[in-house]
Amino acid sequence: MTIPEHIARDVVDPKAYADGKRVDDAFRWLRANAPLDVAEVEGFDPFWVVTRHADILNIERQNDLFHNEDRSATLTTIESDKRVREMMGGKPNILRSLVQMDNPDHMQYRRLTQAWFMPQNLRKLEDRVREIARGFIDQMAAKGTECDFARDVAFLYPLHVIMEVLGVPPIDEPRMLKLTQELFGTQDPDVNRAGKEVGTAEDALKMINETIFDFMTYFNAMTEDRRQNPREDLASVIANGAVYGQPLGHLEAMSYYIIAATAGHDTTSNTTAGAMWALAENPDQFAKVKNDLSLIPSMVEESIRWETPVKHFMRTATDDTEIAGRKIAKNDWLFLAYPSGNRDEAVFEDPYSFKVDRSPNKHVAFGYGAHVCLGQHLARMEMRLLWEELLPRLKSVELAGTPSRTQANFVSGPKTVPIRFQMS
Numbered sequence: 001m002t003i004p005e006h007i008a009r010d011v012v013d014p015k016a017y018a019d020g021k022r023v024d025d026a027f028r029w030l031r032a033n034a035p036l037d038v039a040e041v042e043g044f045d046p047f048w049v050v051t052r053h054a055d056i057l058n059i060e061r062q063n064d065l066f067h068n069e070d071r072s073a074t075l076t077t078i079e080s081d082k083r084v085r086e087m088m089g090g091k092p093n094i095l096r097s098l099v100q101m102d103n104p105d106h107m108q109y110r111r112l113t114q115a116w117f118m119p120q121n122l123r124k125l126e127d128r129v130r131e132i133a134r135g136f137i138d139q140m141a142a143k144g145t146e147c148d149f150a151r152d153v154a155f156l157y158p159l160h161v162i163m164e165v166l167g168v169p170p171i172d173e174p175r176m177l178k179l180t181q182e183l184f185g186t187q188d189p190d191v192n193r194a195g196k197e198v199g200t201a202e203d204a205l206k207m208i209n210e211t212i213f214d215f216m217t218y219f220n221a222m223t224e225d226r227r228q229n230p231r232e233d234l235a236s237v238i239a240n241g242a243v244y245g246q247p248l249g250h251l252e253a254m255s256y257y258i259i260a261a262t263a264g265h266d267t268t269s270n271t272t273a274g275a276m277w278a279l280a281e282n283p284d285q286f287a288k289v290k291n292d293l294s295l296i297p298s299m300v301e302e303s304i305r306w307e308t309p310v311k312h313f314m315r316t317a318t319d320d321t322e323i324a325g326r327k328i329a330k331n332d333w334l335f336l337a338y339p340s341g342n343r344d345e346a347v348f349e350d351p352y353s354f355k356v357d358r359s360p361n362k363h364v365a366f367g368y369g370a371h372v373c374l375g376q377h378l379a380r381m382e383m384r385l386l387w388e389e390l391l392p393r394l395k396s397v398e399l400a401g402t403p404s405r406t407q408a409n410f411v412s413g414p415k416t417v418p419i420r421f422q423m424s
Contacts, residue, residue, distance in 0.1 A: 003030065003049060008039035011049055011335070012075060014187035014407040017311060024352070027051055027340035036326045039335070043077045043201075047314070047333040048326075053344040053364060055324050056336050059315055060368040063103060066315035068371065069093065071333055073100045073314055074410050079201035087209075094212060097255035098374065099313070105243075109252065110374065112241045113260075116165075116234055119377050125165070126381065132160055133386045137393065141423045146400050150417040154273035155265075158382050162264035165378075166257075167222070167233030175218070180262040182211045188407035190415065212258070219257040234260060260375075263411070267309040268379045270413025272386065274307030275299070277417045278354040280399045289356040290391050299356040300383045305363035306354050308339040309413045313367070338364055395422040 002008075010016040010026035017023050030037070030051040040046045050056055059066050072081055072092045084094055093100040098110055115121055136157045140147055147153070155177060163173050185191035186204050193207040219235075226239035238256045241248055248256065279286040289295045317332045328334070341364040343351040348358075366373035373379070401418035 002038045002040050002046075003034055005040075008041045008049075011039055011337070012041050012044065012409055014409050014412075017409050017412050018188070018405045018407040020405060023339065024343065027337055027343060030337075031340060031344060036324050043079070044075070045078055045081075045333060047075070047335050048328065049335050049337055050323075051337050051340040051344075052324070053341040053347045053362075056338070056341040056364050057368050058323060059334060059336060060364075060371065063106075063370045065318055065321055066334065067102045067318050068106075068313070068315065069100050069102045070316040070318065070331070071314065075312060075314055075335060077201045080205050083202065083205050094208065095255040095258060096251050097259040098371070099259065100255070103370070106370065108243045109248075109256070112243060112248075113234060113237055113256075114374065116237065117374050117376075117378055122377055122381055126385070128164070129161055129382060130385045130389065132164075133157060133382075133389045136160075137386075137390050140390075141393070145422060146418070146420050148416050149276045149419050150269075150273040150403075150414045153386075154276065154414075154417070155269045157386060158265040158268035158272065158379075161378075161382055162260065162375075165234050166260055166264070167226070167231060167235040168261070172218070176261055179211055179215055180266050183208065183215075183258075183262055184266055184411040185406050185408055187409070188415075191406065215258050215261070216254045219254055219261075222257070223253060263373075264375055264378075266411060267373075267413075268382055270309035270411070271303050271307045271379070272383055273414035273417050274309075275303035275383070275387075276397070276419065277399075277403050277414055278303065278306055280397045280417075280419055282354050283398075285354055285356045286397060289387075290394070293388065293391060295356050296384055296387045296391070297380075298359060298361065299387065300380055301361045301363065302354060302356055302358045303383070304365045304379075305342045305348070305358075305361055307413050308342045308363070308365045310365065310367075310411055311339055311409055312336055313338075313371075338367075393423050395424060397421045 007026050007029055010022050030049060035052045036050055036055055038046050039049050081092060085092055098106060101109060136153050140153050159173055159177055163176060168176060181191040182193045186207055189196050193210060198204045222235050223239040226236040230236040230240055238253055289299050313336050315334045317328045317330055319330050321328050345351055366376045398420050400420040403417045404415045406412040406415045
């Protein structure tokens with residue numbers, strides 16, 4: 001049995017993720033009828049769609065059996081895969097960040113910056129991050145009674161935090177935001193480099209390469225500066241870091257910068273925008289958390305589950321194996337559907353409701369095991385501080401128009417969240 005064609009198409013279609021309901025319906029059908037099965041979509045190699053929470057965890061915890069680097073770590077067309085391999089000397093990934101690494105390299109490269117993102121180190125940043133949050137809330141208040149919360153607050157606040165951590169000056173933040181949106185939003189004509197629908201895999205890859213080239217040009221200059229003038233920032237750690245006693249290779253260093261400069265804010269931005277959208281649509285939940293600010297940490301976890309900004313990663317089986325009674329063959333490609341895992345009825349009661357006090361909340365939005373998101377503690381802290389500063393001042397909020405989502409099947413979330421609000 002393979003997955004019905006229309007369901008399989010919705011799993012890969014960027015427009016289904018922009019729609020939201022379409023992809024939710026597809027995953028709901030899969031969990032009920034074909035929770036671990038093969039999708040055959042024209043233009044793609046066949047791949048397993050992993051929709052249940054338990055199966056996602058099972059695969060994520062077996063890093064030797066399910067690799068990130070053997071094939072593309074994100075869903076890609078046959079044509080794109082062929083062109084990337086031609087360009088990269090047979091390798092399937094354009095970048096080589098932690099996302100595209102397996103052990104022992106993954107552990108060695110992760111160790112380079114891990115201390116930076118641990119809670120004890122982040123505590124030193126807390127006052128500064130709170131100050132940044134307060135500044136953006138003041139700007140929101142200055143707009144009067146309406147704003148686009150996604151564009152005016154959610155996109156800019158986490159961007160400013162990670163750029164300060166990385167060492168990128170404020171003047172370059174708009175450039176970093178634009179490049180991030182181009183990289184993750186290739187499939188969306190509103191944010192991609194061409195400003196139009198992408199016609200072919202070749203066109204999409206050309207845009208991605210141009211964006212990566214711009215990133216690399218910027219971070220090459222930063223590397224040279226930090227080697228001559230190291231500072232107390234993450235860029236200095238990457239520029240002067242060593243793995244296996246050797247400086248980082250060019251591709252690995254550039255990939256490290258790029259993942260920090262993109263995933264370091266975009267996922268948090270998507271979650272923050274999604275949380276405000278949910279609060280505006282659920283006045284009872286807004287009232288509940290506003291009347292009990294001790295619920296902010298659980299609201300943050302719920303917003304991460306609710307939005308699940310990373311929609312998938314791919315894994316490749318290194319040997320014949322079995323998951324949930326299905327026989328997986330060596331070199332099979334598996335699509336880990338995180339939004340589906342986070343709506344799994346077997347784990348989450350009433351999963352299609354946004355509940356600020358949901359407990360327990362064992363979502364898989366940050367991944368699991370060795371590849372769990374390096375920046376998860378920073379993301380949680382940023383969101384907690386923003387809501388701690390905003391909720392006491394926010395008297396009311398409602399939607400002032402129809403929000404929209406980015407067209408993308410890898411990393412995506414709200415594109416616009418127009419709200420009407422009153423603040424004290």
